[in-house]
Amino acid sequence: MDGDPDEGMLSWDESVFRNEHVFEIDYVPETFKHRESQTQSLTYALRPAVRGSRPLNVMVRGPPGTGKTTAIQKLFDEVGAQTGDIRTIRVNCQVNSTRYSVFSRLFEGTFDYEPPSSGISFKKLFGQIAEKLVEQDRVLVVALDDVNYLFYENEASDTLYSLLRAHEEYPGAKIGVVVVSSDPTLEVIDELDSRVQSVFRPEDVYFPVYDQPEIVDILDERVRRGFNDGVISRETLEYVAELTAESGDLRVGIDLLRRAGLTAEMRASRVVEREDVENAYEKSKYVSLSQSLSGLSDTERALIEVIATNDGEQAGAVYDAFREETDLGYTRYSEIVNKLDQLGLIEADYAEIDGRGRSRSLTLAYEKEAVLDRLE
Structure with a gap:
């Protein structure tokens, strides 16, 4: 009926979403735009594996939210669909930040079940993986995603050394390594031991930040697949892209679309308005913070809390408070x-202290409330 006040309102069983999963961070899009040259470089490096040879090693670099994980996941899916002679395994090093836990994931990917939780040495774990590869005459391609976390725990050199030297201890073992770093300040090669540098000569594939037209194009694809027709206007989409470009992280825009849609539904509206985007942005802009905090151990989270309550204090004073809680x-x-x-997550700046020389002051890199809210 014309003029019906409820015409633009959702009923209780309706949604603005056609497929909400499209806006999940781990969603792999059917079409992967604006990364053609990077995809070609990765394909080139893996091509020898299709012929049964050891692939080229690769170093993938770029800020968070620039398509690195998606590119690797799509390539691995394509390889898996083409041949059964290549085993591809992506390890999330934010979760698996030690050599043993990395190889536990490789064991699981090789045998399709987890290794025993205790009682098995690294040497035996590694040996079973390598022997299985030789027995099946399979090539293993390992992607160490967020490899920077291995560096933070001083585990990177040992992990890479074991992978790159596997063929020496287990003749016939063919392993290629793709290391993926989201830390722009990390010089991967320079930080590795000389014994690893001598054998690790990777192809370098860089993923730059998306520019605003590229962001609009990518988010428009998500909108068409994820929302019902007419939910978001072009003007609103471009506003989302503008906020995303400011952050430099595509994940912000994807999360922002989802939250703006949910905000519109809370109003029982069939369309997402600019105000919905503005309200949702207060949470979406902290996507990177949430991701970083989610990978911390209980001890590391405890230190974040201590720094939050002692923001700006010298490192010694913060340690005293931290030791009271943890005894470390x-x-x-x-x-x-x-x-x-x-x-x-924090800023540790050195300063001259009268009579005490140089000392670090520790401050949060984000707003205190935003950090504490996401620690709960």
């Missing part, structure tokens, strides 16, 4: 401080 020594405390600094 200063060496481990210093290691965690360095990791949190490398992750961009």
Whole structure:
């Protein structure tokens, strides 16, 4: 009926979404735009594996939210669909940040079940993986996603050394490595031991930040697949892209679309308005913070909380408060401080202290409330 006040309103069983999963961070899009040259470089590196040879190693670099994981996942899916002679395994190093846990994931990917939780040495774990590859005459391609976390835990060199030297201890083992770093300050090659540098000569594939027209194009594809027709206007979409470009992280835009849609539904509206985007942005802009915090251990999260309540204090004073909660020594405390600094969660700046020389002051890199809210 013309003029019906409820015409633009959702009923209780309706949604603005056609497929909400399209806006999940781990969704792999059917069409992958504006990364053609990077995809070609990765394909080139893996091509020898299709012929049964060891592939070229690759170093993939770029800020968060620039398509690195998606590119690798799509390539691995394509390889898996073409041949059964190549085993591709992506390891999330944010979750698996030690050599043993990385190889536990490789064991699981090789045998399709998890290794025993205890009682098996690294040497035996590694040996079973390598022997299985030789027995099946399969090539293994390992993607160490967010490899920067292995560096934060001083586990990168040992992990890469084991993978790159596998063929020496187990003749016939063919393993290629793709290392993926989201830390623009990390010089991967320079930080590796000389014994690893001598054998690790990777192809370098860089993923730059998307520019605004590219962001509009990518988000428009998500809108068409994820929302019902007419839910978001072009003007609103371009506003979302503008906010995304400011952050430099495509994940912000994807999360922002989903939250703006949910905000519109809360109003029972059939369309997403600019105000919905503005309200949703207060949470979406912290996507990177949430991702970083989710990978921290209980001890590391405890230190974040201590720094939040002692923001701007000298490292020694923060340690005293931290030790009261955890009983950990200063060496481990210093290691965690360095990791949190490398992750961009805190700022550890050196300053001259009267009569005491140089000392670090520790401050949060984000608003205190935003950090504490996401620690709960």
